[in-house]
Amino acid sequence: MILNLIKYIFSLPLYWLSFFIKKDKKLWVFGAWAGQRYSDNSRYIFEYVHENETGIRAVWLTRNPNILNDLRSRGYETYSIVSIKGFIIGSRAVVYFFTDSLFDVGQLSSGRGLKFQLWHGVPLKKIGYDSNIKESTKKKVAKFFFPFQNEWNRWDYINSSSKYVSNRLQSAFGKSENQIVINGFPRNDIILNGNKVDIVEAIKEQLNDQSKMIGYFPTFRDEEGFVTENFNEDFFKLNNLLEELKMVLIVKLHFRDAKKLILQGEYSRIIFLTEDECQDINYLLPHLDSIITDYSSVFYDYLILNRPIIFTPFDLGTYMSQDKGLYENYCEATPGIKCFDWSEVETALRNIYIDKCDSFKKERKELKSKINQFVDKENCKRVVEFTKKKLK
Numbered sequence: 001m002i003l004n005l006i007k008y009i010f011s012l013p014l015y016w017l018s019f020f021i022k023k024d025k026k027l028w029v030f031g032a033w034a035g036q037r038y039s040d041n042s043r044y045i046f047e048y049v050h051e052n053e054t055g056i057r058a059v060w061l062t063r064n065p066n067i068l069n070d071l072r073s074r075g076y077e078t079y080s081i082v083s084i085k086g087f088i089i090g091s092r093a094v095v096y097f098f099t100d101s102l103f104d105v106g107q108l109s110s111g112r113g114l115k116f117q118l119w120h121g122v123p124l125k126k127i128g129y130d131s132n133i134k135e136s137t138k139k140k141v142a143k144f145f146f147p148f149q150n151e152w153n154r155w156d157y158i159n160s161s162s163k164y165v166s167n168r169l170q171s172a173f174g175k176s177e178n179q180i181v182i183n184g185f186p187r188n189d190i191i192l193n194g195n196k197v198d199i200v201e202a203i204k205e206q207l208n209d210q211s212k213m214i215g216y217f218p219t220f221r222d223e224e225g226f227v228t229e230n231f232n233e234d235f236f237k238l239n240n241l242l243e244e245l246k247m248v249l250i251v252k253l254h255f256r257d258a259k260k261l262i263l264q265g266e267y268s269r270i271i272f273l274t275e276d277e278c279q280d281i282n283y284l285l286p287h288l289d290s291i292i293t294d295y296s297s298v299f300y301d302y303l304i305l306n307r308p309i310i311f312t313p314f315d316l317g318t319y320m321s322q323d324k325g326l327y328e329n330y331c332e333a334t335p336g337i338k339c340f341d342w343s344e345v346e347t348a349l350r351n352i353y354i355d356k357c358d359s360f361k362k363e364r365k366e367l368k369s370k371i372n373q374f375v376d377k378e379n380c381k382r383v384v385e386f387t388k389k390k391l392k
Contacts, residue, residue, distance in 0.1 A: 011108055014087065018109045021091040025391075027057045029093040031104035035063030035081045038071065039280035040099040041118035041159070044186035048380040050076065059089055061105050081106040095387055102154060110154075114390060117155040117173075118186065118383070121297035122165050122371050124326055124333065125219070128172035132325040157390075159383060161185050162373040168327055183386055184372065184379030187282045188304055192377050194286035199277050203248060211269075212247045212289040212353065217281060218312075219296035220254035234342035235270055241346050242269035245353055250288070252281050254296075290352065292345065295319065295326070299334065303368040304375060308358050309336035310348045316340075335363035 030046040032039055038060070049058040060078045062068050071078040079086035090096075090109030098104035099120045126132060158173060158180050160166040166180040203213070242249055252273045278284060285291070285301060290308040293299050299309050311334045313319070320326065331338060337348040337360070351357050368375075374382070 014108045015111060018087070018091040018111050021088065023094050023113070024057070024092045025094055026055060027059065027089070027093045028095040028097065028387075029059045029061050029090055029105050030097045031061045031081070031106070032099045034100065034103040035061065035106070036067075037064070037275075037279055038062070038067045040120050040282070041186045042097045042099045042104070043280070044190055044380055045097055045118065045383055046076075048186070049384060052381075053384065059093070061086055061090060094391060114387065115154060115156045116383075116387060117158045119159060119169065121185070121187075122161065122300035123168050123172065124297050124300070124328070125295055126172070126325040126327055129174055130168075130172045130325075130327070155179075157181050159183055159185065161188070162371050164370045181386060182373055183382035184374035185301075186380045186383060187301060188372065188375070189377045189379050190282045191285050191301060191304055192375070195283065197283045197287060199273065200284065200287045203250070203271060207248060210246070212245070213287060214247055214249050214349070215281070215284065215288040215291040216249055216251045217291060217293045217296050217298045218253060219294055235267060238342055238346060239267045239269050241349065245349065247349070247353070249292075250284070252278055252284070295330075299336075300367075300371055303335075303364055304372060306361065306364050306368060308352050308360070309334075309364070310345060310352075311336050311338050312340075312345060313338060314340055335360045335367055 028049060030042045032042045046058055046060055049056050058077070060067075060071055060076055061081045062071075062078060063081050065080070068078050068080055079089050081087075081090070086106065087109050090106045091112075093110075093113055095114045095116060096102070096105045096110050097116050097118055099118050101107075102110050102115065153174070155173070155175070156179065158169050158175060160169055160180050160182045161184050162182060166177075166182060169175070170177060170180050200213070204211075238249065241247075247269065249270045250273060251270060281298065282301065285298075286305060288302075288307070290310065291299065291302050292310045292312055294312045294314065299311070302309060313330055316330060320330075326333070337351070339345045339348055
């Protein structure tokens with residue numbers, strides 16, 4: 001607590017200093033996930049601007065030295081958020097794009113300028129003001145005395161994909177209706193494009209067959225433990241089924257959970273992807289024949305492809321009582337088979353791929369239309385055009 005207080009006190013002059021640094025009307029900055037990742041909606045807008053908008057100076061800000069070096073090697077202008085140059089660039093920008101909070105681009109340098117929250121998916125779990133887990137008193141006090149700590153109430157606009165999604169975002173973040181703008185999520189452009197992915201090509205080469213590829217993406221939990229416990233015995237049984245059905249299960253944990261996983265043994269048909277191998281699962285989705293998830297909003301993204309989804313709410317009762325809570329009745333909101341243990345997942349896989357029974361096509365199509373006003377690979381363009389219009 002004392003260390004944080006000292007840090008806040010020394011940071012406050014920098015925050016006020018940023019207000020006196022002259023703006024560059026052509027400078028747009030981008031970041032993601034507290035500056036630790038190069039992924040998601042802000043990445044796609046950044047690359048779109050870099051490739052299509054010659055009159056705009058696009059700069060990626062990061063706290064991760066690996067990302068800094070990688071992007072520079074690709075010819076992108078990139079700076080560290082915690083460097084003097086990064087602070088000056090952030091202070092001079094007229095637009096800030098991010099996917100989680102202002103920590104993505106640097107909360108000290110973003111006091112002025114248009115702040116565009118692109119967000120990172122359609123919320124099934126309650127978020128923001130709607131969440132069952134409320135903000136601590138300590139955080140509230142910090143935000144009162146140190147305004148740069150208020151990293152999510154300072155946004156000017158929040159991007160959305162439909163009126164259905166906008167209602168949740170407006171409620172969650174306490175914004176007015178005209179601050180929620182429907183351009184479509186840039187990540188959908190990436191999913192629909194279906195570009196080749198190195199890790200997918202490597203897996204295909206390793207298996208040397210035409211295996212169907214299934215993705216397993218459990219959600220991040222505020223309560224630790226469940227996602228990464230008791231995989232092993234069930235996964236050995238599941239591995240045998242995957243061998244029989246000529247399938248491969250690609251497991252990608254949320255990056256906040258990935259370090260907690262301890263595996264025992266090896267699996268011939270189950271592949272765990274690390275952060276280094278796959279920071280961005282949106283590139284992976286179009287190459288999967290189906291996905292398995294519990295409460296992750298990844299299923300909303302995957303709906304755009306209208307392929308089978310298997311839901312695994314193994315701990316639904318506990319999750320509802322101890323975690324963030326959900327916006328809708330889970331069983332009614334999820335268009336796919338519900339499985340409450342791994343043996344039921346095995347049955348679901350046989351049902352879909354042996355019996356050729358996909359009984360949720362209609363429900364998936366209906367929900368896809370409800371959450372996506374646009375399905376045309378033009379979402380990045382719409383976000384950029386909207387931003388340019390607001391700057392004028």
